[in-house]
Amino acid sequence: MTTLPMIETDIHPAVDNPELPDFVAEHELPSREGDRVVQFREALREAMSEEMRRDKRVFLLGEEVAEYNGAYKVSQGMLDEFGPERIIDTPISENGFAGMSISAAMMGLRPIVEFMSWSFSFVAADPILNNAPKMLYMSGGQFGCPIVFRGNDGAGGQLASTHSWCVEALYANVPGLKMAIPSNPYDAKGLLKTAILDPDPVFFLESERMLGDKAHVPEEEYYIPFGRARVAREGDAITLVSFGRPVNFCLEAAEKLAEEGIDVEVLDMRTIRPLDIDSIIASVKKTNQILVVDQSWPFASIASEVVTQICERCFDWLDAPPQRLNTEDVPTPYAKGLEYNYLPNPDRIYDAVKSMVNA
Amino acid sequence: MTQATVQSEQSMTTAKADSQTAGLAPTAKNARDLPKEVLLKWLRDMQLIREFENRTMQAYQQAKIGGFCHIYTGQEAVAVGTIGCVNSDDPVITAYRDHGHALARGMTPEACMAEMFGKITGCAKGKGGSMHMFDRPNWLFGGHGIVSAQTPMGAGFAFATKYEHEVLGKTLEGGEAKKKVTLCYMGDGALDQGAFHEAQNIASLWGLPVIYILENNSYSMGTAIDRHTANHENLIDRAKGYGMIGVKIDGLDIMNIYNEFKPIVDQCREESRPAFIDLKTYRYQGHSMSDPQKYRTKDEVDQYKDRDSIAKLVSDLMEMGYLSEDDWKSTQKALRDEVRAAIDAAESAPVPEDDELFTDVYANPEKNLSPTATYSHGTKNPLM
Numbered sequence: 001m002t003t004l005p006m007i008e009t010d011i012h013p014a015v016d017n018p019e020l021p022d023f024v025a026e027h028e029l030p031s032r033e034g035d036r037v038v039q040f041r042e043a044l045r046e047a048m049s050e051e052m053r054r055d056k057r058v059f060l061l062g063e064e065v066a067e068y069n070g071a072y073k074v075s076q077g078m079l080d081e082f083g084p085e086r087i088i089d090t091p092i093s094e095n096g097f098a099g100m101s102i103s104a105a106m107m108g109l110r111p112i113v114e115f116m117s118w119s120f121s122f123v124a125a126d127p128i129l130n131n132a133p134k135m136l137y138m139s140g141g142q143f144g145c146p147i148v149f150r151g152n153d154g155a156g157g158q159l160a161s162t163h164s165w166c167v168e169a170l171y172a173n174v175p176g177l178k179m180a181i182p183s184n185p186y187d188a189k190g191l192l193k194t195a196i197l198d199p200d201p202v203f204f205l206e207s208e209r210m211l212g213d214k215a216h217v218p219e220e221e222y223y224i225p226f227g228r229a230r231v232a233r234e235g236d237a238i239t240l241v242s243f244g245r246p247v248n249f250c251l252e253a254a255e256k257l258a259e260e261g262i263d264v265e266v267l268d269m270r271t272i273r274p275l276d277i278d279s280i281i282a283s284v285k286k287t288n289q290i291l292v293v294d295q296s297w298p299f300a301s302i303a304s305e306v307v308t309q310i311c312e313r314c315f316d317w318l319d320a321p322p323q324r325l326n327t328e329d330v331p332t333p334y335a336k337g338l339e340y341n342y343l344p345n346p347d348r349i350y351d352a353v354k355s356m357v358n359a
Numbered sequence: 360m361t362q363a364t365v366q367s368e369q370s371m372t373t374a375k376a377d378s379q380t381a382g383l384a385p386t387a388k389n390a391r392d393l394p395k396e397v398l399l400k401w402l403r404d405m406q407l408i409r410e411f412e413n414r415t416m417q418a419y420q421q422a423k424i425g426g427f428c429h430i431y432t433g434q435e436a437v438a439v440g441t442i443g444c445v446n447s448d449d450p451v452i453t454a455y456r457d458h459g460h461a462l463a464r465g466m467t468p469e470a471c472m473a474e475m476f477g478k479i480t481g482c483a484k485g486k487g488g489s490m491h492m493f494d495r496p497n498w499l500f501g502g503h504g505i506v507s508a509q510t511p512m513g514a515g516f517a518f519a520t521k522y523e524h525e526v527l528g529k530t531l532e533g534g535e536a537k538k539k540v541t542l543c544y545m546g547d548g549a550l551d552q553g554a555f556h557e558a559q560n561i562a563s564l565w566g567l568p569v570i571y572i573l574e575n576n577s578y579s580m581g582t583a584i585d586r587h588t589a590n591h592e593n594l595i596d597r598a599k600g601y602g603m604i605g606v607k608i609d610g611l612d613i614m615n616i617y618n619e620f621k622p623i624v625d626q627c628r629e630e631s632r633p634a635f636i637d638l639k640t641y642r643y644q645g646h647s648m649s650d651p652q653k654y655r656t657k658d659e660v661d662q663y664k665d666r667d668s669i670a671k672l673v674s675d676l677m678e679m680g681y682l683s684e685d686d687w688k689s690t691q692k693a694l695r696d697e698v699r700a701a702i703d704a705a706e707s708a709p710v711p712e713d714d715e716l717f718t719d720v721y722a723n724p725e726k727n728l729s730p731t732a733t734y735s736h737g738t739k740n741p742l743m
Contacts, residue, residue: 056526056527057531085522085525090561091560091561091564093557093560093561095557096511096514096554096560096561097511097557097561099508099512099554099558100512100514100515100518100558101515102515103452103511103512103513103514103516103519104515104516104519104522106512107450107515107519107520107531108519108531109519126505127508127511127512130505131503131508136719136720136721136722137486137720138483138486138487138501139483139486139487139491139493139495139501139719140482140483140485140719140737140740141484141718141719141738141739142483142493142495142740142743143500144722146722175720175728175732176720176721178721178728198723199722199723200721200722226725227726227727227728273728274725274726275727276727277730305730309730312730
C-alpha cells in the first residue's frame with residue numbers, strides 16, 4: 001500500500017495552502033478488474049478514515065454519525081477508531097452545527113459535516129451559502145473555509161417531496177463553493193479524498209440509493225482531481241452528459257440502445273463546479289448531438305447551464321438542438337410508479353435518445 | 360512565537376502601544392486598581408471610536424461611504440471594556456455594527472476607514488465594507504451582516520480552540536496549546552433568531568468556552584425590546600435554561616464592566632463553558648444611517664447621553680488624579696488628528712484594480728469553476 005506523506009498540522013492554517021499537494025494528480029489510479037469489491041458507503045468511509053489518519057485537523061460531525069454508526073452506516077466503526085472528539089454526534093440542529101463548523105474551518109480545522117440528507121440542509125442555508133463560500137472574498141483573502149458538506153441528495157426510495165431534494169442547481173449557483181457528485185464507489189472515494197484536502201468549501205452530493213452499490217476499488221490510496229470528466233462509455237451516435245446517480249441510468253439505457261446499433265457516449269462529469277466543459281465539447285465535436293440528463297428540475301438547472309455553454313462554445317458542431325432530460329417539473333411524488341416516471345429513468349433516456357437520433 | 364502573534368504585536372505597535380503589548384488581559388480585583396496606563400488606554404480607545412464614528416457619519420453624508428452603515432456611538436464602553444478583559448489571541452466575532460470592535464481589537468483607523476471607502480488598503484481590500492470588518496492578525500473574525508449568523512460561528516471558534524487544546528495538543532499555527540475564550544457579540548434583535556438558540560444548546564452541551572455578549576440597546580432595528588422578545592426583563596433566565604452562566608451587567612460604566620465581566624472570562628476559560636451576558640447599553644444614532652428614528656423620543660436619547668460612558672470614565676479618572684482637563688483636551692485633539700489622518704489616507708488610497716473582482720473567490724482557483732469568470736489568487740493586503 002502506498003504511503004503518502006503525513007500532513008503536519010503547523011504548516012497550513014486556512015488560507016496559507018492555496019495549492020493542493022502534488023500527489024493528488026499522481027495518485028489517480030484506474031479502477032481495475034481484480035481489485036477488491038466494496039460498497040459505495042465503504043468507499044466514503046475509507047476516504048474519510050484515510051484522511052483522518054493523515055491529518056488530525058480533520059473531523060466528522062453530524063446527526064447519528066458516532067454511536068449510531070451513521071444513519072446510513074457510512075461512518076460505521078469510525079467512532080471506535082477515532083474517538084468521540086473527532087467523530088461527533090450532533091443534535092438535530094443543522095443551522096447550529098453547520099455554522100459552528102464553518103468558523104472552525106476559518107481557524108484552520110478541516111471539518112467534514114454530514115447532512116443525513118441534503119434535504120435537511122435548507123435550515124442551514126444561511127451559513128452554508130452566505131458564510132462558507134463567501135468568507136475568503138468578504139475578508140479580502142484573510143480567512144478561507146476548508147470544509148466538506150456531504151450527504152444524500154436526490155430521491156431516495158419513496159420519501160416524497162420534502163426528503164427528495166436535488167440541491168445541485170440551487171447551490172451550484174453560488175460562486176466560492178465547489179461541488180462533487182460521484183456516480184460510483186471508485187469515484188466516491190477518490191473525489192471525497194480530494195474534497196477533504198481542498199482548501200475551499202466542497203459540497204459533496206451522495207445518494208441514498210447508491211450507498212449499497214458495489215465496484216472495484218483499489219487498496220492503494222488515490223485521488224481524483226476535480227474538473228475532469230470520465231468517459232463512462234464511448235460511442236459516436238450522441239453525447240449523454242450526466243452526473244451522480246443518473247449516470248447509471250444513462251449506462252443502462254445505453255446498453256439497450258447498443259443492441260439496436262446506437263452507440264451513445266456517456267460522460268460522467270464527477271464535479272459540477274468545476275465543470276469539465278472541455279471534455280463535453282470534445283465529445284460533441286465527435287457526436288454532434290447532446291442530451292444532458294439531470295436529476296434536478298429543468299428550470300435553471302445544471303442541464304440548462306451545460307446546454308447554454310455548449311450553444312455558446314460549439315454551436316456550429318451541433319446537428320440538432322441540444323436537449324435536456326430532467327426530473328419532471330413537479331414536487332416529488334410518493335407512489336412508486338409516479339416516482340419512477342418523475343425521475344430521468346432509463347426508459348425516458350432511451351426514448352429521448354431514440355427521438356433525437358431518428359429525427 | 361507564532362506568526363499570528365508576531366503580526367498582532369506589529370500591528371499593535373501602531374494601534375495598541377502599551378499595556379496589552381504582551382497580549383494578556385490586565386488583571387486586578389477592581390478596575391480602579393489597574394495600572395493607570397490601562398485605564399487611560401480605555402479612555403483613549405473609547406474616544407477614538409467616538410471620534411471615528413462621528414467622522415464616519417460625515418463621510419457617509421458626503422457619499423464617500425456607501426451601502427449600509429451602522430454607527431457605534433453610545434456603546435463604546437462595551438467593546439473596549441469586554442475586549443479589555445481578554446487576551447489578544449482570543450477569537451472575537453461580532454455583527455454588522457462592528458467598527459467599534461475592530462478599533463478596540465487593534466485594527467488601525469486607516470484600515471477600517473479605507474474599507475468603508477472601498478479602497479484596496481481597507482481591511483478586506485474593499486470587498487466587505489462597513490458590515491464586514493475582518494482582521495486576522497488581531498483575531499477578529501468579522502463583521503457579519505445577517506442577524507445572529509455569528510452566534511453559531513462563535514461556538515465554532517470555541518470548538519476549534521478546545522479542539523486545538525484537546526486533540527491537536529498545539530495551536531493550528533504550531534504554538535503551545537492554551538485555553539482560549541471566544542467573544543461573540545450580538546444585538547438584542549439576534550435574541551429572536553433560531554440560530555442563537557441552536558448555538559447556545561450546542562455550546563452548553565459540548566462545554567464550549569464562548570461568551571455571548573448581548574449589546575442590549577433596546578431596539579431590534581426600530582422595534583423596541585418589549586415588542587420583539589418575550590420576558591425581556593429576565594433574559595439571563597434563558598441562558599440558565601441552557602445551563603449556561605447568565606449575568607446582567609450595566610454596560611455604560613466601563614469599570615463596572617471590567618469588574619463584573621473579567622471573572623466570567625476567567626471562569627469560562629478555566630472551566631471551558633459558555634456564558635451569556637445581558638449588557639445594557641444604548642446607541643445614540645439610528646439603527647443605520649438611513650433611520651429617521653420615529654420609534655423613540657429625543658428625551659429618551661438625551662437621558663442616556665446624560666449617562667455617557669466616556670464622560671463617566673473621564674470624571675472617574677479626573678477624580679482618581681489620573682487625568683487633567685488639559686490631558687483630556689490634548690487626548691481629544693490627538694485622536695481628532697489621528698482620525699483625520701485616517702480619513703485622508705483612506706481618501707488618497709487607490710481603489711481596487713479591476714482584476715481584484717476575480718481574486719479571493721477560491722483559495723484553489725482551478726480551471727472551469729465558472730462559465731464566465733477566470734479566478735486568481737489575491738494579493739495580500741499590506742496593512743493586514
